[in-house]
Amino acid sequence: MNYIKAYAPATVANVACGFDIFGFAIEEPGDIVEITRTERPGIVIKDIFGDGGRLPREASKNAVTGVMLHLVEHLGLADFGAEVVLHKNMPLGSGMGSSAASSVAGIVALNALLDEPLSRNELLRFAMEGERIASGSAHADNVGPALLGGFVVIRSYDPLDVFTIPFPGDLYATLVHPDIEINTKDARYILRDEVSLKDTITQMGNVAGMISGLMQSDYELISRSMVDVIIEPVRSILIPQFGMVKQAAIEAGALGCSISGSGPSMFALSRGADTAQKVAKVMAEGFKQVGIDAHSHVSAINKTGATILEQA
Template sequence: MNSVKAFAPATVANVACGFDIFGFAIEEPGDVVELRRRDEPGIVITDIFGDEGRLPRNAEKNAVTVVMLRLLEHLGIQDFGCEVVLHKNMPLGSGMGSSAASSVAGVVAMNELLGNPLTRQELLPFAMEGERMASGSAHADNVGPSLLGGFVVIRSYTPLDIFTIPVPEDLYCTLVHPDIEINTKDARFILRNEVSLKNTIAQMGNVAGLVAGLMKADYELIGRSMVDVIIEPVRSILIPEFNAVKQAAISNGALGCSISGSGPSLFALSRGMESAIKAGNAMQQQFAAAGIESSVHVSAINKGGAVVLEK
């Protein structure tokens, strides 16, 4: 095989109460990575589209290629050469798992080019290294669902223990991205290191309730459990109109609404596509009333994750 192209979808991480342990993928947007073998050894980034020239072209400093380098090292493959083209189809610092999509598309494409020596689960630690490069933390709540699809739970990071849970067929996500940017490192920096026992208990109840609601297709329980008493109160101050946009979503039929990843994107979960579209329109109108442009994506939960497009 001389060339391959792979796609990895955007994701919603944290999912309100599940900081660093919950995440799910949506159908689109997503990043596309093209690889082509070359005779000379080394991984070379030949082009990046959609980043406005902001991402590094050095293979050791870009999330899309550092995962490939670590994979080759793990497999003991030397003198391997390929050219890389990255198509960024979502904004940087969006809270939509932008760096995760690049990392996942890169590692899936490289694994395919090498004849699939590793399973998707085995690729996860390598994809996480792309997150470490991008944000300083090797969290899995974006790369996990982007790689595997579905609603992902990270039970433990040491050792890494990750699994998916079923979700209701009629559950839809509305993802609204306002035209502002929040750096993931900054969004993690402002978080408190200590949490009160009262808030810990409340958060644990919501985590358990959300898992149960998803598995039982209990939409009311899903809505009641989409409450974040630890992270959202701190990060929401970075997002203009957060409270108004959240209320607009819920007032227009959404089960719940919170910050996607580190923001500034907001997501809502709804029962049925019609409700999800209605919530998205209301959220977008609320941002527009404040003079903030935004984009809206409505999607069922993506159950397949990354895919190989061409080979």
């Protein structure tokens, strides 16, 4: 094959209590990457659409091509050449896994172009390098679900141990992006280096409850467990109207509501699509009360992750 077009979806990371260890994918939006093989060695960015000219065009400094360079080097393909086109379909600094979607779409497309020498799980380490390029930290809670689909748990980073767990079929996500931007590096910088034993115990209990609730389709347990006592209290100060928007989501029937990734997007989980739509409406209205436009997405959890759209 000489041409591949791949798609990778937006994701919700942390999922309240699971900082850097929980994540799930939604159906859309997502990024699209096109790769065309060339006779000239080297990977180059031919064009980027939707970024407003903000992303670097140098291959080693862009998350979508940086991961490709790592894979090509790993496979020893010194003579490989390709042109890359990136379609950014979500805003930068959104908390929706924007850089992860680019990295995953890129690495899946390249792997397909090379007749899939690596499995999806083997690609994860390469996709994580895109996060290092974008934010300085190679976390997997966005690239994991974007690559694998479903609800992902990162048990360990050293050694890397990632797996998916079952979740209720009627579980829907609401993702609301206010028209503001939070830099991921800044959002990680403000976090505390030390956490009290009391908060650690509370958080561990919620993590265990969340996993159990998802696997047993226990919506009440999911709801009780969607509490973050470590990250949310710090990061929420960066999001205008956070407390009011969260409360409105709960009152509209959401099981829980918190920050998506590093923000400013917020997410909620609900039982059923109708409730999720109601939650989306009140959350967006909450931001609009202070003059902030917000865009909403309602989706079941994406079970497949990245997909190949075209090949030739």
